[in-house]
Amino acid sequence: MGLSALAFVAAVGMVVVILLTLRRGLATTAIRYELALDLVLLFVTVSQAMVILLYLDVQHPAAYLFWARAVNASIALSEFLLVAFALYFPRRIHRRVRFAALFLLPVAAYALSVILGSADYLREARFGGAGFALTPGAWFDWMNLATAGMGMAAAVIHLVRGMATDDSINRQRSFLAFLGVLVGVGGLVFMQGYGMAHSQETWPSLAIPFVALVTSVMISYAISISRLFDWRELLKTLFAYLVIAVVIGVPTGAIVALLVILGAGSPLVPIVGSFFLFIAANRLGRNFKARFFERLGARLEYREMLESALAHIDLSQGRDAVLADLNALLTDNLGFSDFTILIEDDHAVLKTTWSSANGHANMDRSDLVRNFIERTNVNVLMLSEAQADAAYEGIQKELLALFGSLKAEVLIFAREGRRIIGVFAIGARKIGGEYTDYDYETFKAICAKLFVFAFYLKNVARESIFYTVDRELALSDQVIRFALEHVASVEHPRADAAWAMRSTRSLGGDFVDFVKMGKERWFFVLGDISGKGLSASMNMLILKSMVRTFLRIEKDFAGLVQRVNAFIKDHLPKGSFFAGVFGYFDFERGILYFINCGVPAILLYSPSFDAFIEVQGEGKVLGFVRDISPYLKPRKISLSPGTALVVCTDGLLDSENIRGERFGKERLRKSSRDRLQESAKAIADGVLEDLLRYTENRQEDDITLLVMKIK
Amino acid sequence: MTQLDIFEKEDGDRRILILAGPVNSYTYTDLQEKLMKALAQAAFVIVDMEKVTNLSSAGIGVLMAALDDAQEAQKRLVLLRPSEISKLALESTGFAERFPMAESLREL
Numbered sequence: 001m002g003l004s005a006l007a008f009v010a011a012v013g014m015v016v017v018i019l020l021t022l023r024r025g026l027a028t029t030a031i032r033y034e035l036a037l038d039l040v041l042l043f044v045t046v047s048q049a050m051v052i053l054l055y056l057d058v059q060h061p062a063a064y065l066f067w068a069r070a071v072n073a074s075i076a077l078s079e080f081l082l083v084a085f086a087l088y089f090p091r092r093i094h095r096r097v098r099f100a101a102l103f104l105l106p107v108a109a110y111a112l113s114v115i116l117g118s119a120d121y122l123r124e125a126r127f128g129g130a131g132f133a134l135t136p137g138a139w140f141d142w143m144n145l146a147t148a149g150m151g152m153a154a155a156v157i158h159l160v161r162g163m164a165t166d167d168s169i170n171r172q173r174s175f176l177a178f179l180g181v182l183v184g185v186g187g188l189v190f191m192q193g194y195g196m197a198h199s200q201e202t203w204p205s206l207a208i209p210f211v212a213l214v215t216s217v218m219i220s221y222a223i224s225i226s227r228l229f230d231w232r233e234l235l236k237t238l239f240a241y242l243v244i245a246v247v248i249g250v251p252t253g254a255i256v257a258l259l260v261i262l263g264a265g266s267p268l269v270p271i272v273g274s275f276f277l278f279i280a281a282n283r284l285g286r287n288f289k290a291r292f293f294e295r296l297g298a299r300l301e302y303r304e305m306l307e308s309a310l311a312h313i314d315l316s317q318g319r320d321a322v323l324a325d326l327n328a329l330l331t332d333n334l335g336f337s338d339f340t341i342l343i344e345d346d347h348a349v350l351k352t353t354w355s356s357a358n359g360h361a362n363m364d365r366s367d368l369v370r371n372f373i374e375r376t377n378v379n380v381l382m383l384s385e386a387q388a389d390a391a392y393e394g395i396q397k398e399l400l401a402l403f404g405s406l407k408a409e410v411l412i413f414a415r416e417g418r419r420i421i422g423v424f425a426i427g428a429r430k431i432g433g434e435y436t437d438y439d440y441e442t443f444k445a446i447c448a449k450l451f452v453f454a455f456y457l458k459n460v461a462r463e464s465i466f467y468t469v470d471r472e473l474a475l476s477d478q479v480i481r482f483a484l485e486h487v488a489s490v491e492h493p494r495a496d497a498a499w500a501m502r503s504t505r506s507l508g509g510d511f512v513d514f515v516k517m518g519k520e521r522w523f524f525v526l527g528d529i530s531g532k533g534l535s536a537s538m539n540m541l542i543l544k545s546m547v548r549t550f551l552r553i554e555k556d557f558a559g560l561v562q563r564v565n566a567f568i569k570d571h572l573p574k575g576s577f578f579a580g581v582f583g584y585f586d587f588e589r590g591i592l593y594f595i596n597c598g599v600p601a602i603l604l605y606s607p608s609f610d611a612f613i614e615v616q617g618e619g620k621v622l623g624f625v626r627d628i629s630p631y632l633k634p635r636k637i638s639l640s641p642g643t644a645l646v647v648c649t650d651g652l653l654d655s656e657n658i659r660g661e662r663f664g665k666e667r668l669r670k671s672s673r674d675r676l677q678e679s680a681k682a683i684a685d686g687v688l689e690d691l692l693r694y695t696e697n698r699q700e701d702d703i704t705l706l707v708m709k710i711k
Numbered sequence: 712m713t714q715l716d717i718f719e720k721e722d723g724d725r726r727i728l729i730l731a732g733p734v735n736s737y738t739y740t741d742l743q744e745k746l747m748k749a750l751a752q753a754a755f756v757i758v759d760m761e762k763v764t765n766l767s768s769a770g771i772g773v774l775m776a777a778l779d780d781a782q783e784a785q786k787r788l789v790l791l792r793p794s795e796i797s798k799l800a801l802e803s804t805g806f807a808e809r810f811p812m813a814e815s816l817r818e819l
Contacts, residue, residue: 106801320783574776575773575776575779577772577775579804598803600803620805620807621803621805624809650803
């Protein structure tokens with residue numbers, strides 16, 4: 001019964017593999033053959049479990065004979081399926097070879113009919129005495145040898161294809177498939193042979209399901225991978241676990257053994273002791289692993305250094321110098337040979353802007369690859385993925401052509417929302433090495449920073465700019481103008497909304513943005529990213545873009561703010577923080593949900609009190625602590641008809657007159673109250689007028705003001 | 712006052728930066744440079760902010776980054792006698808309590 005249960009465990013493993021295959025989709029013939037193979041191996045696994053179960057409980061020779069034949073026929077069928085799979089994986093083999101292989105079909109049909117129905121294969125299956133005994137027919141060994149030969153042929157095909165292919169990912173996948181087939185065929189042949197020679201032993205029957213499972217897992221894995229192994233990471237992990245096993249595992253085991261001895265027959269002491277011991281060992285192991293990895297990784301990992309260096313490239317030095325710096329930085333860290341940048345021009349065509357390798361491509365709005373990528377959330381695409389991932393099967397030819405024309409192995413896409421505004425094409429490494437999972441994660445990590453450069457090249461670094469006297473001011477002005485021009489306005493019959501922004505010559509990072517989330521719901525964000533100059537303006541733009549990106553993927557309001565906080569902390573230059581407010585207007589229910597993250601004033605005019613009241617509460621800026629969640633306090637206020645909302649950044653309240661007195665909340669209240677009967681735009685403009693009159697047109701900081709009146 | 716004066720002083724193994732004037736978008740780079748240098752050289756850095764007349768977001772950013780660096784390097788950074796306007800600016804972040812502060816050198 002125990003053996004049978006273990007075989008069923010293997011069957012559950014097979015079912016998981018099948019479900020994962022179905023989840024990936026049956027996009028290619030190779031995957032369809034894999035599914036067929038998995039189903040046959042599942043049948044073998046379940047059959048073996050049933051044979052063991054029945055063997056122990058009842059005696060039905062005819063049924064056993066049927067089961068034995070069915071299992072052997074399934075094993076034979078799996079060998080033929082392995083050959084078929086080998087002809088289609090990693091890519092379909094030449095049509096002539098596939099045509100020639102069709103002769104296997106009648107051979108397979110004949111072999112299966114013999115195994116299933118002929119006494120020349122198997123005459124009797126008996127279950128008596130101590131074990132499981134077959135009485136083979138004259139063709140038993142030959143037939144098994146021939147079908148195993150099919151499996152071995154499949155293994156050889158994978159090996160040869162792996163050695164013959166030029167691309168590393170498919171070589172790796174072929175070798176993995178080779179290993180999987182080798183384990184499967186070798187294991188099954190051995191178990192069948194061993195089972196015959198030692199009929200009193202039942203473990204070969206148990207081993208067959210596990211061999212089938214291992215084969216299935218390895219083949220499934222070979223299909224699913226589309227990036228090269230990071231061998232360094234793998235070895236590091238194995239080594240770390242080995243050390244943990246020796247340093248923590250062995251002593252823990254020894255203490256448990258000691259507890260058993262001390263328990264003197266009572267199970268209570270070892271059970272309770274082990275429970276606490278394992279919790280302590282687990283915690284110790286985790287800490288140890290974290291520190292161990294830190295030390296191991298210190299010398300080899302370049303991600304943080306690259307991120308930091310990218311953030312410090314001075315954009316105000318001009319286009320050519322920026323491009324030279326970017327190229328030098330990426331080349332030094334990644335050691336690649338070719339680098340090409342495509343940037344969207346005024347006609348929405350992605351064109352080569354700069355290339356160290358004569359890489360050229362033009363992608364207009366109708367381009368197949370561009371359309372395909374824009375429909376996905378992919379920001380980094382490796383050549384290996386284009387070659388191996390079934391998701392790109394339909395567009396593989398065009399994608400590979402793009403990689404070829406750009407001489408690239410990695411494409412990094414800079415997006416505004418879904419739209420691609422730039423492509424960074426990175427070529428092969430100069431000295432042998434391949435891009436690994438670690439590199440892939442690094443590319444993902446620097447994506448947001450490369451967006452800055454794409455934006456800069458698309459919108460800022462125009463030739464005419466270089467003739468301006470104060471380049472940084474001019475560049476930053478462009479960034480701010482761009483940000484202002486791309487704010488959607490709130491259009492709802494119940495709302496009259498307007499905003500005003502006035503930037504100073506010192507250039508800051510104030511921004512406001514609205515996003516329509518549905519017929520009745522609008523999202524807004526208003527605030528100030530710290531710092532001044534071009535870098536602050538660029539940070540503001542990145543943040544604005546990221547907020548829109550996070551809105552697409554994060555449904556939870558607090559979760560969205562947490563993501564923004566993490567982004568600032570991890571990706572913007574050290575010391576950057578955002579003081580602002582995030583809110584949702586739900587006009588259907590007349591409610592505003594908001595989270596104050598450091599905005600100094602949110603004033604709500606209540607018709608019942610005929611006064612503006614402060615509702616901002618406490619707010620914590622984003623980007624200061626890594627985990628902002630304990631500090632977030634979502635609030636909810638009702639927006640009945642007649643209410644008005646005024647939100648502003650600190651620049652407005654902190655503006656001083658010639659005597660050094662702040663404009664402050666009271667003046668803001670009064671200025672807004674005096675114009676309450678006017679439109680939201682008139683209120684916003686009027687407050688700014690009052691402010692400038694008060695400061696005698698002096699302005700030290702950026703000012704952003706949002707006014708919303710509910711009808 | 713539109714200029715930020717920064718005086719540097721050594722007090723045993725402590726480095727003291729005395730600030731006088733506004734820390735804003737025009738002056739923060741100087742503070743950034745000197746503060747980073749001090750943190751690289753000393754294990755304990757004190758920033759005397761008694762005479763700071765304005766602390767803008769750019770200035771707060773410099774202090775935040777310096778605090779992060781100090782914590783990562785297991786060094787100490789303390790703000791000494793911050794002026795009222797500096798305190799208000801730090802409080803506006805909601806994280807004023809995170810900045811180690813002291814009212815006199817004797818406390819340290």
